[in-house]
Amino acid sequence: MSARVAVVTGAASGIGLGVALRLAEAGHAVALLDRDGPGAEAAAADLTARGSRAVAYEVDVADRGALERTFAEVRTRFGPITILVTSAGIESFDAVADITPEKWDHILAVNLTGTFVCMQLAVPDMLAEGWGRMVTISSSSAQSGAPHMAHYVASKGGVIGLTKAFAREFASAGITVNTIPPTIVDTPMARHAGEKGDVPSIDVLGAMVPVGRAAVPDDIAATTAFLCSDDAGYITGQIIGVNGGMYI
Numbered sequence: 312m313s314a315r316v317a318v319v320t321g322a323a324s325g326i327g328l329g330v331a332l333r334l335a336e337a338g339h340a341v342a343l344l345d346r347d348g349p350g351a352e353a354a355a356a357d358l359t360a361r362g363s364r365a366v367a368y369e370v371d372v373a374d375r376g377a378l379e380r381t382f383a384e385v386r387t388r389f390g391p392i393t394i395l396v397t398s399a400g401i402e403s404f405d406a407v408a409d410i411t412p413e414k415w416d417h418i419l420a421v422n423l424t425g426t427f428v429c430m431q432l433a434v435p436d437m438l439a440e441g442w443g444r445m446v447t448i449s450s451s452s453a454q455s456g457a458p459h460m461a462h463y464v465a466s467k468g469g470v471i472g473l474t475k476a477f478a479r480e481f482a483s484a485g486i487t488v489n490t491i492p493p494t495i496v497d498t499p500m501a502r503h504a505g506e507k508g509d510v511p512s513i514d515v516l517g518a519m520v521p522v523g524r525a526a527v528p529d530d531i532a533a534t535t536a537f538l539c540s541d542d543a544g545y546i547t548g549q550i551i552g553v554n555g556g557m558y559i
């Protein structure tokens with residue numbers, strides 16, 4: 312497989328970290344973007360120690376200007392960006408009556424607008440190269456609905472829609488765009504929600520999954536790496552379930 316340049320958002324933790332590892336193992340140069348700068352630095356240092364090309368950037372995906380500068384720096388350092396995986400995201404549990412305008416705007420700014428801006432910034436390189444792979448990390452909650460998550464669910468539904476729109480707009484240009492909507496993945500985000508009592512614990516939820524366990528980040532990362540490969544060139548605009556046989 313050709314070595315490419317990948318940008319992964321939310322790469323300091325959980326699914327994004329797992330994706331960065333997989334893409335580095337596949338031989339790609341990886342830029343790890345996260346608002347957690349030290350976490351991204353530690354992950355990039357680990358990849359570099361394993362012989363990969365990796366660099367970390369502390370960036371808030373809700374900050375368009377910061378993303379524009381970061382994408383330009385990645386391009387200068389490694390070359391055209393032809394793989395993008397958007398995993399940066401936040402969740403919040405609030406009854407509909409408690410969703411203030413500020414909470415709504417914040418969730419949408421990070422999860423939806425942040426994803427859109429990254430995708431928009433990656434398109435020119437992919438068009439110039441005649442090859443591109445985008446994978447967005449959405450959520451099965453956007454397929455099933457979820458109580459106390461109207462803002463989050465709306466943002467992730469938007470990500471699914473964005474994915475389909477980009478897929479159709481750029482299908483003839485060699486660019487594929489797909490989304491993975493996880494259900495239950497054992498990450499700091501999911502553990503935190505369980506500890507706060509917003510959702511049942513990972514172990515309880517995992518037991519409800521037909522395969523008998525929650526996903527680990529590498530379950531999502533392995534499929535993501537495949538979707539970013541040359542072999543996946545005929546898959547676009549798809550919602551790829553990596554959910555152990557269930558979505559809730």
Ligand SMILES: NC(=O)c1ccc[n+]([C@@H]2O[C@H](COP(=O)([O-])OP(=O)(O)OC[C@H]3O[C@@H](n4cnc5c(N)ncnc54)[C@H](O)[C@@H]3O)[C@@H](O)[C@H]2O)c1
Pocket residue numbers: 320321322323324325326327344345346347350370371372373398399400401402421448449450451492493494495496497498499500501
């Ligand atoms: N874990 C699950 O069960 C699950 C289920 C469905 C969807 N998801 C989605 O998967 C994605 C990854 O979540 P995870 O479970 O790995 O969580 P996580 O909290 O372990 O990782 C998310 C990463 O995103 C970063 N991040 C958050 N806001 C950011 C911002 N504004 N700018 C830059 N970076 C930011 C965090 O610092 C963190 O490193 C999220 O979009 C989440 O909504 C997760």
